[in-house]
Amino acid sequence: MTTATASIQTPVDPHHLGRAGGGGDETPGSGAGGPAPKKIVVAYGFWIFLLSDIIMFAALFAAYAVLKNATAGGPITNELFSRTTVAIETVLLLLSTFACGLAAKAAEAGKRRLAQIGLLVTATLGVAFLVLEIIEFAELIGKGAGPDRSAFLSAFFALVGCHGLHVAVGLLWAGTMIAQFKAKGFRADIMRRFACFNLFWHALDIIWVAIFTVVYLLGTLP
Amino acid sequence: MSKTPIQSHSHGDAAPGDEQSDILAGISGYVIGLVLAAGLTATSFWVASTNMLWEPGVPIGLCVLAIAQMGVHLVFFLHITTGPDNTNNVLALAFGLLIVFLVIAGSLWIMANLNANMMPMESLTNLSMQH
Numbered sequence: 001m002t003t004a005t006a007s008i009q010t011p012v013d014p015h016h017l018g019r020a021g022g023g024g025d026e027t028p029g030s031g032a033g034g035p036a037p038k039k040i041v042v043a044y045g046f047w048i049f050l051l052s053d054i055i056m057f058a059a060l061f062a063a064y065a066v067l068k069n070a071t072a073g074g075p076i077t078n079e080l081f082s083r084t085t086v087a088i089e090t091v092l093l094l095l096s097t098f099a100c101g102l103a104a105k106a107a108e109a110g111k112r113r114l115a116q117i118g119l120l121v122t123a124t125l126g127v128a129f130l131v132l133e134i135i136e137f138a139e140l141i142g143k144g145a146g147p148d149r150s151a152f153l154s155a156f157f158a159l160v161g162c163h164g165l166h167v168a169v170g171l172l173w174a175g176t177m178i179a180q181f182k183a184k185g186f187r188a189d190i191m192r193r194f195a196c197f198n199l200f201w202h203a204l205d206i207i208w209v210a211i212f213t214v215v216y217l218l219g220t221l222p
Numbered sequence: 223m224s225k226t227p228i229q230s231h232s233h234g235d236a237a238p239g240d241e242q243s244d245i246l247a248g249i250s251g252y253v254i255g256l257v258l259a260a261g262l263t264a265t266s267f268w269v270a271s272t273n274m275l276w277e278p279g280v281p282i283g284l285c286v287l288a289i290a291q292m293g294v295h296l297v298f299f300l301h302i303t304t305g306p307d308n309t310n311n312v313l314a315l316a317f318g319l320l321i322v323f324l325v326i327a328g329s330l331w332i333m334a335n336l337n338a339n340m341m342p343m344e345s346l347t348n349l350s351m352q353h
Binding site: 042048062066218 | 259
């Protein structure tokens, strides 16, 4: 009887996800299996939050694109941005994302020291990124190109500043994770929190890709 | 009803960022992602600074490279794949992308239209001079 059922089910449910099994299905997240594991639900919820965050950035990008030429007689993009700084910032953030991924793998393997070192590298690279950005902002404001100079500069500081703010929050979160690994170990809830941090940090790098292309590279074309 | 041995999946969904493989394979995935992302970034900076390319095509090329790199990040770092257990995540992403597209394209379209229909500055000043 069992083999007969299996042979009937195979074409209906080729990946064995249990979605087509009907009432007798014991897979969590479908049929009689009850709700999906908390790990799945939490990460999915955080993914929805990240997408809403990306939509907020889309609004800031739209504002920047619309106001790019509204310089009110002030400095234009080509006079303000340095490609060298942006290249360094990009490399820092990319390596930081990579280190974060490795820390996640170390945590999965239950290696606490490695996970903490990975997170420390992640955070250090993040701090370096943030310092470079703050220096850049300070230079701009010192040159009289602060957010109050023109609509273009307001949009620029809103967009890039919002990303910087996210990085700062992420750094705080990374520090918290390092401390919680020490204080609480690899408990299920800590691992879920860490998975969310991982998603957050990777998403920030995706937004940075858009920023360095749209703001800095397109803004410094001859 | 006993489970057949082929049913190795213990659950039906994958979380974003989730990966069902061993540690070494996971790390190699991150390394591939890093190499691809670094290559695309380097290409972006090269495209923006070189004189070898046809200039009007450069902005479009940069946008394509950026979108490609975002795709690399999504697949290799966030592990959003086309796998059958990833349907929910992909659907949420697709909806998010739809909203992003509407917000950006809609804003640009409406504002360009408003600018095009705006009365030129000179005629505005002329109007005020007549009073």
